[in-house]
Amino acid sequence: MWNTVNEQISQAMHFDFKHTFKRQLQNTNDLKVYEISDGTHQYLVKVGHHSQLDRFECEAHSLRLLTQESLFMVPDCITVGANIEFSFLVLEWLTFDQQPHTSWQTMGNHLASLHLKHQQAMFGFDDDNFLGLTVQPNQWHKKWDVFFAEERIGWQLQLLEEKGIVLTDKEYLIGLVKDLLHSHATKPSLLHGNFWRGNIGFINTVPSIYDPASYYGDREVDIAMSELFGPLPDDFYTAYNHLYPLAAGYEKRKRIYQLYPILNNANIYAGHYLVEAKQQIEQLIK
Missing domain, CATH: 3.30.200.20 (Phosphorylase Kinase; domain 1)
Known part of the structure; x- marks a missing residue:
């Protein structure tokens, strides 16, 4: 080879x-x-x-x-x-700066600048791709609530069911996610798609990203992902919100968006991620 x-x-x-x-x-x-x-x-x-x-x-x-x-x-x-x-x-080959770093404000500015581009009219991507090991379907949709409910949450639940794991009534949860996101007015942004500490860094203080799972979706998906495994420093969120303030209701939508990577980890690793996914679903239903 x-x-x-x-x-x-x-x-x-x-x-x-x-x-x-x-x-x-x-x-x-x-x-x-x-x-x-x-x-x-x-x-x-x-x-x-x-x-x-x-x-x-x-x-x-x-x-x-x-x-x-x-x-x-x-x-x-x-x-x-x-x-x-x-x-x-x-x-x-990229050589990353040692952490901790002081350039989180620039990281927030760069992500907001990317998200502020709304050149795509629909949600999805030209091709299906992958989140880690898992196929990530990206069929184009006009409505964000339909895209995320079906292409993200419904897909992950279907993969679990094919392994004999039923966490909830799939159709009920898909309908619930549609209802919860239906009134959220958002435009498609190009997303990193897997934006967390493990996939970002700095090179001579310049923010860097890698290992993406990109598609056009609600920019809040990247922000929610950044908070899932330990939030980034406050300077990142302050800078992001200064350029592109998050819409009202983000804290509620965050739980929905974080369910997707949790379900993905449950599909790949099972174990405690299945318990976490079950708990997250129960909280949404409540």
């Missing part, structure tokens, strides 16, 4: 690349991540089973779109490829 990786980097970068250094950074059941270098040029390489080629291609597409539309430092996609057994994604 590594000969194929070297060859495709060489073709993409227009010089002869052959790695002389390789260091594994991450190893999970579905993904291995490496740093490789020829002594001059460094790259990040994600490696998965051949079946994950679509996932890598979707990530590359989102990264290119965020590079085009945002002020963030986004890693360039060098190449995507596969052989008979493996697939891989090669990204620009």
Whole structure:
């Protein structure tokens, strides 16, 4: 496989690349991540089973779109490829600043600037993509409440039911989410889609984002996600709200939006995420 990786980097970068250094950074059941270098040029390489080629291609597409539309430092996609057994994604190597950081105000400004662009008239995306390991359907919808209820919450519940796990009456919860979001007037914004501490950082104080699951949706989805696993510093939210104040009722909608990644984790990892998803659903129904 590594000969194929070297060859495709060489073709993409227009010089002869052959790695002389390789260091594994991450190893999970579905993904291995490496740093490789020829002594001059460094790259990040994600490696998965051949079946994950679509996932890598979707990530590359989102990264290119965020590079085009945002002020963030986004890693360039060098190449995507596969052989008979493996697939891989090669990204620009970025060296992140040490935390804690003092540039959270700029991070908030950059996200608000991205969300303020309302160039798309409908909610969805040109293609389905992935949130982590899970397929993320993105069929275009005119109504946000219908999109989020069906393409996000309903989809996750369906995947759980296919595993024999029923957390609630699926159709009832889909209808409830539609009702709760129906009066919320929002315009489609390009979202990062998986915006939390693990997917953001700073490079020479410039805010950076990576590992996206992008689509056009309510910008509050990114804000809700940023608060789920421990909120970002106050400077981030103050700056964001100064440029693009959140609408009334956000705190109630936040619970709905946070249910989606919780359900996704329940689908992937089960365990305590199933308990958390059940509790979140019960709170919404109340």
